[in-house]
Amino acid sequence: MEEKILVVDDEKSIxxxxxxxxxxxxxxxxxxxxxxxxxNKISSFKPNLVILDVMMPHMKxxxxxxxxxxxxxxxxxxxxxxxxIVDKVLGLELGADDYEITIKSLKLIPRQRRVILEGQCLExxxxxxxxxxxxxxxxxxxxxxxxxxDIVWGDRVCRGDAYCGYSRAKA
Numbered sequence: 001m002e003e004k005i006l007v008v009d010d011e012k013s014i015x016x017x018x019x020x021x022x023x024x025x026x027x028x029x030x031x032x033x034x035x036x037x038x039x040n041k042i043s044s045f046k047p048n049l050v051i052l053d054v055m056m057p058h059m060k061x062x063x064x065x066x067x068x069x070x071x072x073x074x075x076x077x078x079x080x081x082x083x084x085i086v087d088k089v090l091g092l093e094l095g096a097d098d099y100e101i102t103i104k105s106l107k108l109i110p111r112q113r114r115v116i117l118e119g120q121c122l123e124x125x126x127x128x129x130x131x132x133x134x135x136x137x138x139x140x141x142x143x144x145x146x147x148x149x150d151i152v153w154g155d156r157v158c159r160g161d162a163y164c165g166y167s168r169a170k171a
Contacts, residue, residue, distance in 0.1 A: 004028045006045060008038040008064070009053040009079065018051060018079075021119055035059025039067060042074075049075045051100075077109075101136045108136050127152055 005027050009015040012033060019029040030045045032038040036059055042050065050068070054061040065076055079100050101108040107116040113129055115122040124132065130152045134143075143151070 002028050003049070004030070004045060004047040006030050006032060006038065006041055006047040006050045008032045008035070008050060008056070008061070010034055010056040011053075014053070024119070035061065035064040038064050042068070047074055049077065051077050051079055053079050101133075103136065106136075108133060 003026075005019075005022050007015045007018045007022070007029060008031070009018070010033050015031045015033065019031050022029045030041055030047070032041045034056055038050070038052070041047075052061040052064055061078055065078065068074075068076060077100055079102060101110070105118045108114075109116075110133060113126075115124055115129065115132060131148065134148070134151060
């Protein structure tokens, strides 16, 4: 069975780059540049996965996600530059399966604990991944060394920021 992906982003250049990367990996890819077109393409193309930008004009990605929430035959990954935890929780509650944090050619996929740089999957140790996830999810926030050690290596899992790491048992 061929795997089909629908990439939805109002910025054509972003949609084109994402589509190109998936085509190189052997996927069949279609693109849509707004929410209404996405819903129409989903009906005809029947993708296995939809990569959906949150911030689009006319129909936001959240609205598209909500309309698709009853469909169990495809995954939904929200693509956003927003790092507000409320938006992430809302997206997951509306039916998204995961979020990607993307900055230029770097992509972090939290639930899969994967990092892709320029199309290449990076092999990170667990703490390296946690540190990168923290820094990417709270851009503009400055951490002290002690805060980083406490959040990533310590007992404290969440700190009121957008980052929630994986708890570890005390040694």
